[in-house]
Amino acid sequence: MTLNRQIILASRPDGAASADNFKLQEAPLPPLAEGEVRVRHHYLSLDPYMRGRMNDSKSYTAPQALGEPMGGGTVGEVVESRFEGLAPGDRVLGHGGWQEWSQLPGKAWTKLPTDDAVPLSYYLGAVGMPGVTAWVGLNEIIQPKAGDTVLVSAASGAVGSAFAALAKARGCHTVGIAGGPEKCAYAEQELGFDVCVDYRPHADAQSLSKALKAVCPNGVEGYFENVGGMIMNAVLPRMNAFGRIALCGLIAGYDGAPTAIDNPSLFLIQRLKMQGFIVSEFPKSWAPALKELGDLVKAGKLRPRETVAQGLEHAPEAFFGMLKGKNFGKQLVKLI
Amino acid sequence: MTLNRQIILASRPDGAASADNFKLQEAPLPPLAEGEVRVRHHYLSLDPYMRGRMNDSKSYTAPQALGEPMGGGTVGEVVESRFEGLAPGDRVLGHGGWQEWSQLPGKAWTKLPTDDAVPLSYYLGAVGMPGVTAWVGLNEIIQPKAGDTVLVSAASGAVGSAFAALAKARGCHTVGIAGGPEKCAYAEQELGFDVCVDYRPHADAQSLSKALKAVCPNGVEGYFENVGGMIMNAVLPRMNAFGRIALCGLIAGYDGAPTAIDNPSLFLIQRLKMQGFIVSEFPKSWAPALKELGDLVKAGKLRPRETVAQGLEHAPEAFFGMLKGKNFGKQLVKLI
Structure with missing residues (x-):
């Protein structure tokens, strides 16, 4: 037995x-x-x-x-x-x-x-739910053009890794946010991010926002949010007009920490769109996403x-x- | 001269x-x-x-x-x-x-x-910029079906008045939020709102949210936001899955008062979409909007x-x- x-x-x-x-x-x-x-x-x-x-x-x-x-x-x-x-x-x-x-x-x-x-x-x-999550947020919500700047938080995680490979394949300037110099080095050297910003040295959203400005000199067209809180408040001032935010997770608040969006007027001033989503509600995306993600793995572009x-x-x-x-x-x- | x-x-x-x-x-x-x-x-x-x-x-x-x-x-x-x-x-x-x-x-x-x-x-x-603003938010962003519940803040204003007539014409359960019993009575008796909630007696978002629950027993599919702050925080918990928020104004914050969105996790939990917009950026909407608004005025349905x-x-x-x-x-x- x-x-x-x-x-x-x-x-x-x-x-x-x-x-x-x-x-x-x-x-x-x-x-x-x-x-x-x-x-x-x-x-x-x-x-x-x-x-x-x-x-x-x-x-x-x-x-x-x-x-x-x-x-x-x-x-x-x-x-x-x-x-x-x-x-x-x-x-x-x-x-x-x-x-x-x-x-x-x-x-x-x-x-x-x-x-x-x-x-x-x-x-x-990468070739499962987290990878498809990245694919859906990028393709169904952010819908970037080549040359757009796209940003993802929790950049070195399962979703962020796939996001980087997919965004690079679309010709985007791909920027990550992660916690600690090791994760950022990994994101830049192995995951294909053009640059990754370590949020940990920043005491507040304003300081982090300034650091993001330095690496996104032309602003941000698309943001894939996994974290929320201070990180979202730092990203919002960087969004360009008609920017899109794919809201996938708010891990910063899962244990009850505050995750308020401090300045929603930015949504109005820049005519931003934000959409919360769940990958299971995009059944038609799974087949093309898994195909592309598998191909990226086999080509060595998603490791x-x-x-x-x-x-x-x-x-x-x-x-x-x-x-x-x-x-x-x-x-x-x-x-x- | x-x-x-x-x-x-x-x-x-x-x-x-x-x-x-x-x-x-x-x-x-x-x-x-x-x-x-x-x-x-x-x-x-x-x-x-x-x-x-x-x-x-x-x-x-x-x-x-x-x-x-x-x-x-x-x-x-x-x-x-x-x-x-x-x-x-x-x-x-x-x-x-x-x-x-x-x-x-x-x-x-x-x-x-x-x-x-x-x-x-x-x-x-009504047959100008504010009316077209209501039309764009309703048709381009909220996109309601007959039977949907739609909600608008600053209900008795120029935009809210047009919103009510347009939403009723689409068969929506149309709910307003306004300040004071006179405006609410006017919204219900003259503007065609099914019901209008006075926010003034409510000390906080939780109290107002409870009042909204009573008049939106099936939740809210679409929200047209003119005000922000406490009112938005009261509306968000009432939004149904896949709800749409047309963000037109945040008058509550125009003089620097806080307008934070306290609980953005609701966007994730309910897969909400929020979009800031400006009516001048929807040039194709003006002609059909002005036609419909003029017809509503002539028919006595928008007074x-x-x-x-x-x-x-x-x-x-x-x-x-x-x-x-x-x-x-x-x-x-x-x-x-």
């Missing part, structure tokens, strides 16, 4: 979330039902949106149920199948959650190619870095580290 | 603007040059955007030059013409500014119909109220009254 280790949401955070909100448990796998597949998870994806699901508040996804394994994207291998379209040995992508195994209907999984050069873990990052925690029991620690920006590129947990 | 009375911008405001920033002066009209027309202004339009032009700061229009007559929309009658397309007696619309007469190139004026039932002053309001100050010397006082919401409907100055 196979024992499945799981991390469940044991309690909801009161303000800041902590490892105490999670609990590791073991449960035997039941027999496989008709139509299901048994999948051994190889990697679990850790993503900022999971923090929102820990709360019991109105959001774009239902709150994570208490006492259940945390939801999350996984890649793995089919070990046993009672579903016609999948066979043992198939590599699959789906929402297996924070556990080592899952038994879900076969149709809940996407079968991955076995004959390409893309590592399995990339399907959770995402990963931070990999080893073992399910380290998922909470890795998750909170990511929320504080301790990861370097896509944060994963290796489960096998 | 005709003496022309003018109000010039004598100094720029330091924080709050006051009548001291203006100066009334008299100047003789020079001989009319080739291509020009001499126009006797009948009405001067007072509009919130003029407050922004008093400052010497980056905005979507150039600052008002010091020592020159304040710019502004006017309607009047041609008295003398050295321009082929206009003759004495023609009714015209243009930017004559805060003065009793002007001598401008004839091509700067739009000749108005003489055979319709639309009063001359309406071409500065804008006007607040008319008598005499150029009262323009500054009327202007500051409007910025504080003392006007009732379109604020004009009658010059003849």
Whole structure:
């Protein structure tokens, strides 16, 4: 009998979330039902949106149920199948959650190619949801022309990495914002950013805004926002007329820190457009996005870095580290 | 020799603007040059955007030059013409500014119909720039379907009045926000709003938001913003998924009061779109907008109220009254 280790949401955070909100448990796998597949998870994806699901508040996804394994994207291998379209040995992508195994209907999984050069873990990052997120924000909302200046916060993360490769492919002046000199050097040297600005030495939005002005001398046409707060307040004065802001995340506020937009009159003065979005609501974008992202990886133009925690029991620690920006590129947990 | 009375911008405001920033002066009209027309202004339009032009700061229009007559929309009658397309007696619309007469190139004026039932002053309001502003925000940005709930702040003003008639014509549940029970009663009884909420009794955004919830039980699909600050913070929690915000003005902040958007995460959670806009940048909208607005007036479905100050010397006082919401409907100055 196979024992499945799981991390469940044991309690909801009161303000800041902590490892105490999670609990590791073991449960035997039941027999496989008709139509299901048994999948051994190889990697679990850790993503900022999971923090929102820990709360019991109105959001774009239902709150994570208490006492259940945390939801999350996984890649793995089919070990046993009672579903016609999948066979043992198939590599699959789906929402297996924070556990080592899952038994879900076969149709809940996407079968991955076995004959390409893309590592399995990339399907959770650059050639997965975060990569498609960058693609949608860039193409559906920012819609840049060659020569435009585009800016992204959390530049060295999974979304930022893909954003840089996609924006460079469109001939944009591509600027990142990240925390610390190592991440900025990585963004410039490996991810293809023309320049990356370290926000950490700046005490306030005004100071950061001045630094952004120096590297965006012609202003900014498109901004992809993952962070919010001081960073958004620093970027807004740099936006050119008719600029577009793709609002993807506000990680600065996930634990309750203030993220107010101090000067909304800039939206009026510069006729800016801001749109919040969720990648799952752009189903038609996935196929072209995954194709382009895969091609960029194969061409060596998208070389995402990963931070990999080893073992399910380290998922909470890795998750909170990511929320504080301790990861370097896509944060994963290796489960096998 | 005709003496022309003018109000010039004598100094720029330091924080709050006051009548001291203006100066009334008299100047003789020079001989009319080739291509020009001499126009006797009948009405001067007072509009919130003029407050922004008093400052010497980056905005979507150039600052008002010091020592020159304040710019502004006017309607009047041609008295003398050295321009082929206009003759004495023609009714015209243009930017004559805060003065009793002007001598401008004839091509700067739009000749108005003489055979319709639309009063001359309406071409500065419901069938003019403010009306077209409402049309653009509603049709180009909010794009409502029949049955949608749409909300507008400064509901009883020139823009709000037109917004109500246009939104009702599209089958929307049309809700206004205005200051005081008289304006709200007027909005409901004369302008066609289904309901109008008085913001004045509410001490904070949370209280106003609760009142809005009561009259928008199904949430809000589209919001037309003229005010900002507490009112925007009260509206945002009422927005439904994929809601659209047409950002037209932030009158609450024109004298430096805080207008921060306290909780931008609502844009993400509800995938909202917000767009700042200026009516002059939608040239293709003017003809269909003016046609529809004129038809609504003739059909008695748009009956804008006007607040008319008598005499150029009262323009500054009327202007500051409007910025504080003392006007009732379109604020004009009658010059003849």
